Amino acid sequence: MHVRSAAAGFLIFLLSAASASAQASAQTSAQAGSASVPVSELVSRARDYDDRNIIVQGEVLGDLMRRGEFVWLNLLDGGVAIGVWAREKDLPPIGYKGGYWAKGDFLRVEGLFHRACPDHGGDLDLHASSIVVVQKGTPVAVKARKDRMAVAIVFCLAGAVLAYLWRRREGETSNS
Amino acid sequence: MKKWSRLGDVQIIFHYTGKIIVGVSFLTLIPLAVAVAEADLASAVDFLISFGVTLTLGAGLALSGTNGKRPSWAHGMVTAAFSWLLAMAVAALPYWLSGHYQSYLDCMYDVMSGLTTTGITLIQNLDHVSDSVNMWRHLLTFVGGQGIVVLALAIFADEAGGGYGLYVGEGKDERLFPSVLHTAKVIWRISLLYLVIGTIAMWVTCMVIGMEPGRAFLHGLWIFMAAWSTGGFAPMSQNMLYYHSSLFELVTFVFFIIGSFNFALHSAVLRGNRRELLKNLETVSFGTTMTVLTFLTCWGLAKLRVYPGIVALIRKGFYQLASAHTTTGFMTVYPQQFKGEWGDTALLAMIVAMMIGGSACSTAGGFKGLRVGILFKALIQDTKRLLRPSSAIVVQKYHYHGEKTLGDQQVRSAALVVLMYVGIFAIGTIGGCLSGFPLLDSAFESASVTGNVGLTIGVATPAIPAALKLVYIFNMWAGRLEFMAILASAGFIVSFARKARNARS
Numbered sequence: 162m163h164v165r166s167a168a169a170g171f172l173i174f175l176l177s178a179a180s181a182s183a184q185a186s187a188q189t190s191a192q193a194g195s196a197s198v199p200v201s202e203l204v205s206r207a208r209d210y211d212d213r214n215i216i217v218q219g220e221v222l223g224d225l226m227r228r229g230e231f232v233w234l235n236l237l238d239g240g241v242a243i244g245v246w247a248r249e250k251d252l253p254p255i256g257y258k259g260g261y262w263a264k265g266d267f268l269r270v271e272g273l274f275h276r277a278c279p280d281h282g283g284d285l286d287l288h289a290s291s292i293v294v295v296q297k298g299t300p301v302a303v304k305a306r307k308d309r310m311a312v313a314i315v316f317c318l319a320g321a322v323l324a325y326l327w328r329r330r331e332g333e334t335s336n337s
Numbered sequence: 338m339k340k341w342s343r344l345g346d347v348q349i350i351f352h353y354t355g356k357i358i359v360g361v362s363f364l365t366l367i368p369l370a371v372a373v374a375e376a377d378l379a380s381a382v383d384f385l386i387s388f389g390v391t392l393t394l395g396a397g398l399a400l401s402g403t404n405g406k407r408p409s410w411a412h413g414m415v416t417a418a419f420s421w422l423l424a425m426a427v428a429a430l431p432y433w434l435s436g437h438y439q440s441y442l443d444c445m446y447d448v449m450s451g452l453t454t455t456g457i458t459l460i461q462n463l464d465h466v467s468d469s470v471n472m473w474r475h476l477l478t479f480v481g482g483q484g485i486v487v488l489a490l491a492i493f494a495d496e497a498g499g500g501y502g503l504y505v506g507e508g509k510d511e512r513l514f515p516s517v518l519h520t521a522k523v524i525w526r527i528s529l530l531y532l533v534i535g536t537i538a539m540w541v542t543c544m545v546i547g548m549e550p551g552r553a554f555l556h557g558l559w560i561f562m563a564a565w566s567t568g569g570f571a572p573m574s575q576n577m578l579y580y581h582s583s584l585f586e587l588v589t590f591v592f593f594i595i596g597s598f599n600f601a602l603h604s605a606v607l608r609g610n611r612r613e614l615l616k617n618l619e620t621v622s623f624g625t626t627m628t629v630l631t632f633l634t635c636w637g638l639a640k641l642r643v644y645p646g647i648v649a650l651i652r653k654g655f656y657q658l659a660s661a662h663t664t665t666g667f668m669t670v671y672p673q674q675f676k677g678e679w680g681d682t683a684l685l686a687m688i689v690a691m692m693i694g695g696s697a698c699s700t701a702g703g704f705k706g707l708r709v710g711i712l713f714k715a716l717i718q719d720t721k722r723l724l725r726p727s728s729a730i731v732v733q734k735y736h737y738h739g740e741k742t743l744g745d746q747q748v749r750s751a752a753l754v755v756l757m758y759v760g761i762f763a764i765g766t767i768g769g770c771l772s773g774f775p776l777l778d779s780a781f782e783s784a785s786v787t788g789n790v791g792l793t794i795g796v797a798t799p800a801i802p803a804a805l806k807l808v809y810i811f812n813m814w815a816g817r818l819e820f821m822a823i824l825a826s827a828g829f830i831v832s833f834a835r836k837a838r839n840a841r842s
Binding site for chain 2: 205225226228233237242244246259261276277278279304305309314315316319321323326330334
């Protein structure tokens with residue numbers, strides 16, 4: 162009885178593990194349905210990608226600029242950023258926008274790439290058809306260093322003493 | 338001619354340089370206040386270190402040189418040149434402490450770029466820089482536009498004999514008023530008046546285009562500072578392209594055009610003399626070259642079908658050209674697009690625009706529209722001389738804050754400055770070629786640094802050789818100070834070295 166239930170349990174475990182693995186695999190292949198293009202390549206080989214549907218991935222930067230039903234966001238990938246024009250309703254909830262205090266959400270954007278967009282005054286941009294948050298952003302902890310505080314105090318004191326001596330000597334020189 | 342011979346000369350130069358450096362130390366209190374307001378203790382400590390180090394150095398120099406002697410014109414010239422170099426060295430400290438630079442040389446490059454209102458940056462990961470560091474970047478460019486010496490003159494109110502030397506040494510050669518101090522104060526009053534108006538206008542614009550009020554204010558303030566100073570720095574790595582707005586571009590365009598005008602012209606217009614704006618040789622020269630070069634740029638772009646329609650063509654072509662001609666350096670295209678898409682005609686027009694630059698005695702760089710106007714008038718005068726009898730006296734008039742007669746000395750001075758600009762432009766171009774960049778790319782980048790512009794075709798990156806960075810720093814410095822102070826400093830060093838050698842022998 163114990164052997165049978167143990168075997169059944171093991172079988173259920175194997176099946177559920179296989180099912181979970183298949184689900185994860187399906188999700189990954191859906192995400193990587195077509196490979197993303199680095200933004201630096203898009204910018205340097207813009208004519209090759211002009212008016213093509215492409216995928217880019219990157220960190221969403223500081224501002225979501227709403228313009229009517231649409232929104233502009235900028236995506237940073239490998240040190241180069243690109244503007245993404247999207248319908249506001251297509252935009253998933255953004256937790257963090259990248260900046261000094263946070264690493265922004267990492268987005269995967271699919272859309273039509275324009276080397277010189279006719280709708281936006283010739284801007285190089287991407288008109289998004291789908292946006293997915295691949296990875297949530299995180300806050301960045303910034304801490305002051307104690308050794309630097311000590312250096313700051315020493316130099317401020319030294320500067321104050323020298324400034325006092327200079328002003329005093331200048332006063333004496335102008336009086337004499 | 339001034340003979341440099343005594344330790345007293347060094348003391349006077351140290352004393353006044355020290356005062357200017359003390360002025361720079363107080364500037365660090367502004368980003369320090371931003372860091373404190375945002376509870377960013379790490380950045381606050383960095384700026385406190387910078388304040389302490391800069392104050393120590395400045396007060397130390399001022400103390401060591403206090404001898405009660407009055408500076409001469411030549412002392413002022415050398416002090417202006419020396420103080421800019423020293424300011425570059427100390428103002429780089431907050432950049433270095435921020436950890437966003439590859440080397441201290443890169444930090445100094447960025448400070449010189451800011452102070453000279455050039456705007457090409459070697460910063461890394463700009464999109465994640467603290468607000469206080471961004472405040473420092475834009476403050477340097479704002480102060481540099483009016484002049485750090487002008488600021489020191491306005492603050493310390495020291496009507497010394499060398500005041501005019503200091504003032505001219507910083508690349509400004511017009512007194513709006515008989516007193517240099519009064520002139521310095523008026524320059525700062527005009528700039529602060531525009532700072533208030535401009536910041537409000539940019540703040541509202543930023544909110545209209547969808548930014549949150551807090552960020553809109555900071556971005557508005559910084560972009561105004563960069564526009565008015567024809568600086569070209571921006572808080573985001575995409576520069577003006579980050580904002581994706583024609584309205585935003587229009588407002589920045591208005592401010593950088595105004596910023597490129599002569600302070601004397603601002604003063605005249607603010608006092609009600611609006612006709613000066615239309616008759617002034619400098620504005621006429623600027624308008625003419627701007628029209629011709631815009632046509633050339635757009636023609637070059639249209640020929641290559643770079644943009645899909647006339648609106649995009651004008652918006653991209655005109656904005657970049659105006660940014661180049663006013664030596665601002667705001668960009669709405671990527672450097673790779675200049676290189677790969679714009680073509681030779683448009684790039685050559687941009688190079689010429691960057692070399693000419695804005696107005697004399699303004700925040701703009703380049704060899705200035707006034708000199709182009711003077712040389713053009715001289716050309717007309719000489720042509721008339723050729724066509725008329727040799728006994729005829731040909732008088733050439735021009736309008737520049739009143740009717741003036743063109744003299745040979747003015748033509749000679751203008752030609753010399755233009756020649757020196759072309760000389761250092763050639764040095765920068767050769768430096769780029771020697772570093773492995775194509776001729777046109779090297780010429781574009783060299784024109785940008787020499788004319789204190791800030792547009793980049795992608796040459797100036799942290800990866801370029803240190804020697805090329807030093808050449809670019811020299812070009813920015815020499816271009817901003819317009820050579821007189823640098824020539825005076827070279828004379829000072831040679832004379833001092835000769836004296837030391839004679840003393841030994």
